Amino acid sequence: MQRSEPxxxxxxxxxxxxxxxAAHEFSDGTPLPSEADLSQRYDVSRGTIRQAFAKLRADGVISSRRGARRTVVASPRVQSFDELNSFSHWARASGSTPSSHTVALELRAATPEERHRLELAHGDRVYHLTRVRLLAEEPVMIERTAYVEKVGALLPGMQLDTDSITDRLDELGVVLHSAEHTIDAVVASAEDARLLDLRPRTPLLRERRRTADLAGMPVEWSDDRWQANAIAFTVRNTRDVSHLLKQSSPRP
Structure with a gap:
């Protein structure tokens, strides 16, 4: 009979x-020993090790994916709003390897919010893209983006899991020139949790973004949801021009 641990x-x-x-015995991004190895080291059951892992994950110290070893989480990567960069450019600049997993791309009628954000008429359509963005093969963000139809029509010809959409659009003459960002906190929905391999209602950082072209016309409206321990945002402003608007918003 297996003994129980306190x-x-x-x-x-x-x-x-x-x-x-903390002593760098396990460095950022490296896997921890297996449950079996730690169970033997600490002379406890694997269930106790899983509880210890759960606590470390809840504290934002480690991450895990189904079928993979627990990994030490690196310090949050910082993204600045001083310039408009794609996820791929930002990730490479921070020393990470970006990749994507396309969940869905569909042409459909714009929702009321999409019509409002993209200045569309009733009955207009959008291309809606859902992708999971990864850093070093770890899912860190869900990207849900609506593109005006004439721009979104370019997406089916791209390699969405490997291409930078921003770069490809630039090559095709569509320049994503300016953006407005709204950042708040939400809890993971059931779908968010499934795509990011998290528990439902885990806190996430949400970035909603409307991007315009050189003429100032809206091109995309995106709802990006980040693992809270994967990203930090910085905003620089002056007393002359305020780049950050604080506002209250209802809970989702």
């Missing part, structure tokens, strides 16, 4: 692993 034991193990991570 309920505090997994906390002690989590604290010890945290100390080892």
């Amino acid at each position: 309920s505090a034991r997994y906390r002690q193990i989590a604290a010890d692993l945290l100390d080892r991570i």
Whole structure:
């Protein structure tokens, strides 16, 4: 009969692993030992190790994907709003390898919000793209973007899992020139949780973005949802021009 461990034991193990991570025994982005190895090291059941992993993940210290080893989370990458960069450009500039997984691309009628944000008429259509964005093969963000139809019609000819859409649009003469960003906190929906391999209602950082072309005409409206420990945003402003508008918003 398997003996039971005190309920505090997994906390002690989590604290010890945290100390080892802080001492750089396990560096950012590297996998931790397996459940079996740690179970033997600490002389506890694998269930206790899973509890310790769960605590570290809840604290934002490690991440995990189904069928993969737990990995030490790197410090949040910082994205500045000083210039408008694509996800791919930002990721490479921060020393990471970006990739994508396309979930869906569909041509459909614009929703009321999309009509409002993109200045469309009733009955106008949009191309709606859902992609999971990854850094070093770890899912960090869900991108849900509506494109005005004449621009979105260019997307089916792209390699959406590998191409930078911004770069490809530039090559085709569509320049994403300016953007307005709204950032707030939400909890993961069931779909968010499935796509990011998280528990439902995990806190996420949401960035809603409307992007315009050189003529100032809206081109895309996006709802991006980030794992909160994967990103930090910086905003620089002056007393002459305010780039950041604070406002209250209802809970989603």
